[in-house]
Amino acid sequence: MKVVLDTNVIVSGVLTAHGVCAQILDMLTEGVFGIYVDDRVLAEYDSVLRRPRLHLISNDAAEVMEWIRSIAEHVGAVPLPAELPDPEDLPFLEVAASAGAILVTGNARHYPKRSRGGVMVLSPREFLELLRRSP
Known part of the structure; x- marks a missing residue:
């Protein structure tokens, strides 16, 4: 399964050891699904992870x-x-569309249905439910 993880999922998974996003990162580590990125997505991850707050x-x-x-x-x-609504979210949608991947985000409202270009956008909880239903 191909997946693009929005920055909020990465950050939440890193900061909370037992939450839904942490479970997603654990499953990523186990190879349950693959993560897809480009340079813009990596730069966003890096920038946010280094924020002092x-x-x-x-x-x-x-x-x-x-x-x-x-x-x-x-x-x-x-x-x-x-x-x-936030042009800085566009790289995540473009990577998901190019890879044929699911976009997992805690901010689905940032990706209005009319703008998704056929990309499936799921919340972290919805994504976990999808994984649990998959063989």
């Missing part, structure tokens, strides 16, 4: 980024004509 030591942020780079599939995203 997250209280991550820079070594921890670097380790998370190294881990993601080691397991992620890098794709060349094709631009979409989508209009999103």
Whole structure:
């Protein structure tokens, strides 16, 4: 299964050891699904993980980024004509569309149905339910 994880899922999974997003990261580690990125997505992950308010030591942020780079599939995203409430969310949608992946986000409202370009957008909980139903 191909997946693009929005930054909020990565951050929440790193900061909370037992939440839904942490379970998703555990399943990613186990190879239950593959994560897809491009340079813009990686830059967003890195930028947010290094924000002082997250209280991550820079070594921890670097380790998370190294881990993601080691397991992620890098794709060349094709631009979409989508209009999103936050244009900075567009790279995630473009990578998901280019990879034929599911986009998992805690902010589904940032991806209006009319702008999704056929990409399935799920909340972390919906994604876990999908994984549990899959053989």
